[in-house]
Amino acid sequence: MLFFNILTILSVVVQVVFVTMSVAAGLFYLAELVEEYTVTAKYIITWLVIITAAVHVGLLLLEDLPLHLHALGFLQQGLHLLLLRQFPVVRASSMLFCAAVGNLALHHYCAFRYFGQMYYNISEVIAYFILGLWIVPFALFVSLSANDYVLPTTGERQHLLDDGNVVSDYLSRKAKKYSLLSFFTYAKESILPQRSKKAF
Known part of the structure; x- marks a missing residue:
């Protein structure tokens, strides 16, 4: 019985590793797709916002959830729609972004x-959190990560360097940014083995 319990624990560890990977x-x-197709990504996220609002309308009309949740x-x-106006540029220091995160x-x-005080089936609670809270964020x-690959323009709000060179200012600011895709690229290059290319 002890050996079977050890096998069960090892199996759970293997499952967690595979799910994480x-x-x-x-x-x-997904991050690469969003970087490649930013217009399509904005369109899809806009529809996700509309669908999530429709979920809240359905919950408001058909369920007994409290009004403050709706x-x-x-x-x-509404905050997500306002954030999408400047998509893919998202400034984490803007008041709108801070308001969205706070809300x-x-x-x-x-x-x-609420769900801690009232009894609901676990699948109903997960459905509320996934479709009502988590999918758009x-x-x-x-x-x-699509923000890193937006082309520079002279109409940006930030001041350019002293020489007024848009490209060098863009590249100097771009080197300091951290994104989801750069994190995954770093993880891929440092953890996974790389194949060496043969030169003929």
């Missing part, structure tokens, strides 16, 4: 508190 590979692929959900989707944290707190999180 699969999620990382999926996020890497109000926070509608406010969150998301408050919505999580209220939802955890997750899509926006994956699309943050």
Whole structure:
């Protein structure tokens, strides 16, 4: 019996490793797709915002959830739509981004508190969190790496370097950015073995 318990623990560890690697590979692929097709990504995220708002309308009309959860959900989707106006440029220091993150944290707190007091099936709670809370912020999180590849323009709000060279200013600021895709690229290059190319 002890040996079977050890095998069970090892099996769970292997499953967790494979699931983690699969999620990382999926996020890497999604981040590359968003960088390549930013207009399509904005279109998809806009529809995700509309679908999430429709989920909150359905919950408001057909379920007995408290009104403040719906109000926070509608406010969150409104903030997401405002964030999408400048997509793929997302400034983490802007008031709009901070308001969206603060509202998301408050919505999580209220939802955890409500579902902790009232009995719901675990699949219903997971459905609320995935479709009502997490899907749009997750899509926006994956699309943050697209901001690194936006072409420089002279109409940017930040001041250019003293010589007024747009390209050198863009490249100097780009080298200091950290994104989801750069993290996964670093992880891929440092963890996975690289094949050496043969020169003929």
